Amino acid sequence: MRYSALRILREGLTGNKGWKPVWREPEPKAEYDIVIVGGGGHGLATAYYLAKEFGHKNIAVLEKGWLGSGNIGRNTTIIRSNYMLPGNEPFYEMSLKLWEGLEQDFNYNAMVSQRSILNLYHSDAQRDAFVRRANAMMLAGADAEIADADQLRAELPFLDFDNARFPIKGGLFQRRGGTVRHDAVAWGYARGADARGVDIIQNCEVTGFDIENGHCTGMQTSRGAIRAKKVAVCVAGSSGRVMEKAGMRLPIESHVLQAFVTEGLKPVIPGVITFGAGHFYVSQSDKGGLVFGGDIDGYNSYAQRGNLPVVEDVAEGGMAIMPMIGRARLLRSWGGIMDMSMDGSPFIDKTHVDGLYFNGGWCYGGFKATPASGFCYAHLLARDEPHPVAAQMRLDRFMSGNLIDEKGVGNQPNLH
Amino acid sequence: MIIHHPLLGPRDAAEFVYLGDASLIDRPDWQAEDAAQAFHAYGYLRDNPAGAHQELWYHEQGDRSWLVVTRDTTTHEITQVELARDVARVRGRDK
Secondary structure, three states: OOOOHHHHHHHHHOOOOOOOOOOOOOOOOOEEEEEEEOOOHHHHHHHHHHHHOOOOOOEEEEOOOOOOOOHHHOOOOEEOOOOOOOOOHHHHHHHHHHHHHHHHHHOOOOOOEOOOEEEEEOOHHHHHHHHHHHHHHHHOOOOOEEEEHHHHHHHOOOOOOOOOOOOOOEEEEEOOOEEOOHHHHHHHHHHHHHHOOOEEEOOOOEEEEEEEOOEEEEEEEOOEEEEEEEEEEEOOOOHHHHHHOOOOOEOEEEEEEEEEEEEEOOOOOOOEEEOOOOOEEEEEOOOOEEEEEEEEEEEEOOOOOOOHHHHHHHHHHHHHHOHHHHHOOEEEEEEEEEEEEOOOOOEEEEOOOEOEEEEEOOOOOHHHHHHHHHHHHHHHHHHOOOOHHHOOOOOOHHHHOOOOOOOOOOOOHHHO | OEEEEOOOEEEEHHHOEEEEEHHHHOOOOOOOOOHHHHHHHHHHOEOOOOOEEEEEEEOOOOOOOEEEEEEEOOOOOEEEEEEHHHHHHHOOOOO
């Protein structure tokens, strides 16, 4: 069933009776070639690209709750590729390119909106660092643009340029960055995967892995045992809990990140804006709510809710760059669990157990990575070798010394 | 969160800095045969449990003591707070 303007017109004239559920609810089979553990954005994208680009048919996605009930539905929907290091930037730029063609590719309206992202800088030294970052971005084929304060005054007059403590001196634009309707990403990938024969099995929790002589042959689940030639774990946020069942300790701590949305307002913020002297980022959803967030709470947590000091810190960050948001009333806040890795960068890799693969450690940047993460994970699963842009995202990089530490703060997960 | 400091009584968690798993007290022997593996595990690998977690908090805005806090990571409930010094001594450290 393809979506098109013609079809909407026809359904509108015939009482909308032709719409059907866009994925099946199959019973799990006894065996699959590849089982993906985790039905979030990354897991569904992996299944989609395995089926579409790598020709695999016999695949299942297991989800312990309902489809898209994890971080794919709890994030702040930003897409961008403004990273710097060679182990990261080509990967995120590939992701942004996939976002740009995604809706045509999977024939689903994900509301990809390239409304730009702007990182503000507040000092000469920070400007130099951002120019360097912009150059690194352009070397990887991304777009980047440095705007000075005069340019920003014309475009974004509501910013507090003359703030006494953190005056705004300019910013780094990535015009191709923006936002995406996050739930639709999960639904679109699920629909596309299902149409290509992938079994999406909801309410199916993995309770243990069957590992014999260093080889993973399947798993135990709340809906019975399932055998698989390859088991692909993709459960960021719960990676510690799931990989513990395979006897693995990971270079990851789970932390809670809070997000906030205000009441609906008229259009006031054109793109995504981030504060350079604290941690605050904001965009305006198509419904009008200001969607914003900041730092993680900073202590290990699986609780999906945070504490008040971070709420205050985030609000202070917002007030420092755009005092007008002090007039907006907060509608909701919520928390999600992040895989905070030891260098702030993710993993897409085999494990020491044959047939068991791992994707996780996305810190609080997993959403933008969804398409490339799925594509590169599918590549690894299909060919047993990493995709070139994800080749440095290895689990053993701390042993070998090949860290991908964008912020350069070392093995302190709550500082990344 | 309120941390019941063994010396100072109930204090706001915002006065503290969080370091991580209290296993960081147990620094490996740098002269051991397997020192490289042991330091890799010490520096980079974590149990990351969902449930009771022993962790190091530093009272930076207070008396600058290190504490070992036992906290449930699924509820944030704190069940025990000890001076890290006392915990380290029980584990056989001399200071």
